[in-house]
Amino acid sequence: FADLYNIEKTFDSVAELLAYDVPDIVSAIVPVGQNHDIVIACAEAGVKAISCEKPISAQLAEADRMVNVCREHGAVFACGQGASAASHTLEIIKWVREGKIGQITDVAIPCGIPREVSGGGCIQLSAMRMLTGMDTEWVEGWSLPPLANFEQPDRAEVEVDSPAYGRLGLSGGVICDIPKPDESNTTYVTLIGEKGSVWLSRLKPVLLQGSGAI
Numbered sequence: 001f002a003d004l005y006n007i008e009k010t011f012d013s014v015a016e017l018l019a020y021d022v023p024d025i026v027s028a029i030v031p032v033g034q035n036h037d038i039v040i041a042c043a044e045a046g047v048k049a050i051s052c053e054k055p056i057s058a059q060l061a062e063a064d065r066m067v068n069v070c071r072e073h074g075a076v077f078a079c080g081q082g083a084s085a086a087s088h089t090l091e092i093i094k095w096v097r098e099g100k101i102g103q104i105t106d107v108a109i110p111c112g113i114p115r116e117v118s119g120g121g122c123i124q125l126s127a128m129r130m131l132t133g134m135d136t137e138w139v140e141g142w143s144l145p146p147l148a149n150f151e152q153p154d155r156a157e158v159e160v161d162s163p164a165y166g167r168l169g170l171s172g173g174v175i176c177d178i179p180k181p182d183e184s185n186t187t188y189v190t191l192i193g194e195k196g197s198v199w200l201s202r203l204k205p206v207l208l209q210g211s212g213a214i
Contacts, residue, residue, distance in 0.1 A: 018041060018042070035057055035066070038052070042075070050076070050078075051079065053080075056080070058161070080126060087204055101193030102195035103193060106190075109128060109178045110190055111181065111187060113178060114181035115147060116147075116163065117161055117164050123188065128189045136168045142165060142166055143163070145162065146161065146163075147162070164178070
């Protein structure tokens with residue numbers, strides 16, 4: 001890769017990089033299990049802005065430590081891509097918040113969680129939370145066998161991730177249905193309201209306003 005793009009200086013580890021120089025910005029594009037150590041090392045070394053890929057961690061304690069250490073060292077820290085996974089997400093959130101579909105009555109993640117809950121699945125789950133403005137109060141679900149091409153993380157105490165389906169009870173008194181995975185379905189989240197509907201899709205969103213039969 002370095003030869004292809006004529007990159008003269010390479011490093012075999014993050015520690016080696018930080019010993020040579022401390023960048024102003026680091027984007028850690030690595031497997032989830034490596035996020036914690038890289039983010040902590042960069043923050044403690046004085047990197048000013050750090051980003052990592054979603055999900056932040058498979059363990060809440062690690063996620064909390066990453067956030068706290070970055071805050072203690074004055075580093076700007078960001079994680080995830082929920083808002084950019086589908087086009088016009090931020091505009092649709094604003095549209096829903098303005099009451100264009102009225103009170104939300106039904107929510108679904110039609111494509112299910114086809115690969116992994118905390119990895120790829122966190123895009124759909126994050127999009128659902130941002131669109132509805134609701135948190136999850138209870139979970140009822142089932143996991144499926146892990147996909148053959150997903151390897152177990154390096155740390156033995158972390159179980160391998162897997163596809164899943166079920167239901168989420170949201171704080172607005174609404175249930176979010178997550179059917180068995182269907183990778184042919186390109187819709188991340190569906191919202192049904194008293195005055196309209198929203199389909200947030202990888203291709204393009206569909207917004208309907210009004211009520212009654214078509």
